[in-house]
Amino acid sequence: MIILVTGTDTEVGKTITTAALAVRAAASGSLAVVKPAQTGVGPDEPGDLDDIHRLTGLTKLHEGVRLRDPLAPTTAARREGVTLPPVAVHAKAIDELARTNDTVLVEGAGGILVGLDAEGNNLADLGGHLTTPFGFVVVARAGLGTLNHAGLTVEALRSRGLPIEGLVIGSLPAEPDLAEECNLVDLPAVTGVPVIGRIPAGAGSLDQESFKAAAPSWFG
Numbered sequence: 001m002i003i004l005v006t007g008t009d010t011e012v013g014k015t016i017t018t019a020a021l022a023v024r025a026a027a028s029g030s031l032a033v034v035k036p037a038q039t040g041v042g043p044d045e046p047g048d049l050d051d052i053h054r055l056t057g058l059t060k061l062h063e064g065v066r067l068r069d070p071l072a073p074t075t076a077a078r079r080e081g082v083t084l085p086p087v088a089v090h091a092k093a094i095d096e097l098a099r100t101n102d103t104v105l106v107e108g109a110g111g112i113l114v115g116l117d118a119e120g121n122n123l124a125d126l127g128g129h130l131t132t133p134f135g136f137v138v139v140a141r142a143g144l145g146t147l148n149h150a151g152l153t154v155e156a157l158r159s160r161g162l163p164i165e166g167l168v169i170g171s172l173p174a175e176p177d178l179a180e181e182c183n184l185v186d187l188p189a190v191t192g193v194p195v196i197g198r199i200p201a202g203a204g205s206l207d208q209e210s211f212k213a214a215a216p217s218w219f220g
Helices: 014-026 048-056 073-080 087-100 123-129 146-159 178-191 208-218
Strands: 002-007 031-039 061-067 103-111 134-140 164-172 195-200
Touching (some): 002 014, 002 087, 014 031, 014 048, 014 164, 014 208, 031 048, 031 073, 031 087, 061 073, 103 123, 134 146
Parallel strands (some): 031 061, 134 164
16 A cells, blocks of 8 residues: 655645654554655755654655755756656656555655646656555644645545545644634535544654654544
8 A cells, every 4th residue: 555645735744744654554564655855955964754764763765856945846956957757757666665565655745736747747646657556645734724725635636536545634732722623623524534643743853762652542
């Protein structure tokens, strides 16, 4: 199974959600994690996969293109003079990993329509090239604005006939405000997709032992 992790926006908690999903998946089988495009980091700087390793201890982590500017991959690549590989190439590599792993987690860049290659193809297009069964997990904010952003993301996936596993709240405060409480009920009603996970705010600062012990309880 391949799980494609996308977000309703940037900085919504995709990396911590991917790490938490990895802990859950690793408990029942072999696992690989893929980041097709990492932006906003230099050659020797830690990226999202380093955070996943820090939190989970997992080592089968595969990074594609790395770009300096903290921008969409297509924009960052243009500024750097880098030619991005087609999403079909990423899909083939992910399918190959799925042949030797029970689960492959793929963390996207930004939202679902952010371009990943020179043609402007995105994570949804990448999913369309996969031959292994897959589903999308959509990471959303907890507060105001999330109903619209989540609804648009789900609509974009459904319009392409792509399967959605569920929504995850990427950072839920310990004491949610009124909007955050109501959104837990309203998100499934608005999108037709269940909320399958709630990542507590600050989860990314936990030590590895605490993160791995707590992560399974954030789903279900």
